[in-house]
Amino acid sequence: MTDVLLATAQVNVLAADGTYKTMRALIDQGSQTSIISENAAQQLGIPRQRCKGVIFGIGAKENTCKGVITITVASLHNDFTMNTDVFIMRNLIKKLPNQSFSKPSWQYLDNIQLADPDFNRSRPVDLLLGADVYSQIMLHGIIKQDQSQPIAQQTQLGWILCGNIKSYYCNVILNNYDDIQKFWEIEDLTDKNNNQSTEDLYCIQQYQTETKRQPDGRYVVRLPMKPDADEKLGESKSKAIAQFYQLEKKLCKNNQIAIGYKQFMNEYFNLGHMKISHNNQEIECFLPHHCVVRSESTTTAIRVVFNGSAKTATGLSVNDLMYSGPNLQHDLLSVIIKWRQYKIGYVADAEKMYRQILINEDDQRYQKIIWRDSPNKPLQEFQLTTVTYGTKAAPFLALMTMQQLAKDEAHRYPEAAKALQNNLYKDDSTTRRPKTHV
Structure with a gap:
């Protein structure tokens, strides 16, 4: 060539x-x-x-x-x-x-x-x-x-x-057939439950045995941490503070983003999705955070993302020490094909899906943050009380909870339960009017 x-x-x-x-x-x-x-x-x-x-x-x-x-x-x-x-x-x-x-x-x-x-x-x-x-x-x-x-x-x-x-390049490709097989299993549209690993089964069992539902209907879940998580999790507060100072400097230079960032965090606090942390646990993890600006969004132009992959002093992050759980996501193509079989269809969105699910109080120590809304105020420690963007198990916990909701409420809302169980893609549900009404 x-x-x-x-x-x-x-x-x-x-x-x-x-x-x-x-x-x-x-x-x-x-x-x-x-x-x-x-x-x-x-x-x-x-x-x-x-x-x-x-x-x-x-x-x-x-x-x-x-x-x-x-x-x-x-x-x-x-x-x-x-x-x-x-x-x-x-x-x-x-x-x-x-x-x-x-x-x-x-x-x-x-x-x-x-x-x-x-x-x-x-x-x-x-x-x-x-x-x-x-x-x-x-x-x-x-x-x-x-x-x-x-x-x-x-x-x-x-x-x-x-x-x-x-130039002449000689490419020698050594195929690992286990990896190839895993690739095709991931891409296959067959039932995901047939090929679950021991870790996946552990996550499902933990969810089924330790998840609770409050009187107001909200679910409280546990984070699927690995057995040696507390032993391997290192100090993270100093790094989180240093990165917050950098974030604060950037916000001071852009007033528009600073206003949106503070509004987002104030809403987070007012909705109870984070609270002031009064306890200094021996084992805890602080997550750095930053914002993603989505100017095209009609709902939230600025979204704060928490970095669960930030390394602690041991070189391991909280995501490294957390199971991801099985992939419960339906294939998008099959969801759309089913949706188009009917004359009338509609789409629903689960607003703030992650943040509607509470994290058990004992596990909130793994998702603490540093925040203040003004450089004139002292730094404060907060702990995030809900399933958090940027943590490894968040997609599994969210979809597992939606499935659990469908099971728990199927006797009251059978059509809605079917939509959640069969037609959910991320936080969007595509469904249709029953045949009897067409």
């Missing part, structure tokens, strides 16, 4: 402390600006100037500029140096080349000094040097072979290579 090799060079860049850092640069004569990655800029430690603009790439994709610095670039092979302004971006491009390949035995490269001797190794790029730099570094030498080999151009940084290369 044929790949395109882009011109790269290794250069020395002068840091603020007077030392030189060797970095990898892409020479791009089609770029109007020169750019440096945020990581490389931090290595140099050069004071940056503010830059409020955006940088547009292919397809008019814009990237926010993180500032601009002036750097000194020096050749590794001679006394050439030059100064240039570079804009700072979080990321530049993917690794070049896309894949590493064996270095070809091109004879015309034997007697020249390459700007990037390891051009064949897929590695990150720290700098993108634009057309203004290209015009300063180019010399007269050029070597061109046939169409299957790149051209070599002489520059102050060494000889750069660009153009077509023929």
Whole structure:
């Protein structure tokens, strides 16, 4: 197959402390600006100037500029140096080349000094040097072979290579038949209950034996924690506090999101979905949180998500120490097909489905958070009292509860129970009017 090799060079860049850092640069004569990655800029430690603009790439994709610095670039092979302004971006491009390949035995490269001797190794790029730099570094030498080999151009940084290369990849695939079988079992539309693991059966048994229903109709469930969860769960409060401070800084910079975030959290508290935590348990887990902005949503534009996958001091998260439970989700295709068999159909949504289900008081210690609605107030500890977005078992607990609700209320609402048992997808139920009314 044929790949395109882009011109790269290794250069020395002068840091603020007077030392030189060797970095990898892409020479791009089609770029109007020169750019440096945020990581490389931090290595140099050069004071940056503010830059409020955006940088547009292919397809008019814009990237926010993180500032601009002036750097000194020096050749590794001679006394050439030059100064240039570079804009700072979080990321530049993917690794070049896309894949590493064996270095070809091109004879015309034997007697020249390459700007990037390891051009064949897929590695990150720290700098993108634009057309203004290209015009300063180019010399007269050029070597061109046939169409299957790149051209070599002489520059102050060494000889750069660009153009077509023929590469041959030999892919050896070792199939694990157990994994393949598991894949097809997941994708199969047969009855999920026939292939439940020991862990899945444990989750179902725990739910059936320990779930309670309150007089107001709400269910109280247990989190399906692994037997050694308390032993392996590490300290998490300090990390949650540090991440909250970062969140608070971002909210202070965006008043609109800050208002929506506070409204969401106030509603959470007023509905009893979280409460102030007065007990300092020996084993507890604090969940960092952030918001997801959904401008297209007609109900909740800002949703706060709690990160159950955040690692504790032991390197394990609460999700790592929690069973996920069996997959109770109906196949969407079969749900839609059944729905379209009838003349009249309708859709219902279970509002705040997760948050309608309470977590047993003993398990709320696994989902504690840090929060305050103003930097002028002290930090407070809260514990989430309901099934929580971002925890591993949340989908299982929610769907299992919907099934339990259908069973418990089938004698009163037989048609609604059938809809929940057979036509529920996530928190949406698609159903139809009974045949007798059509």
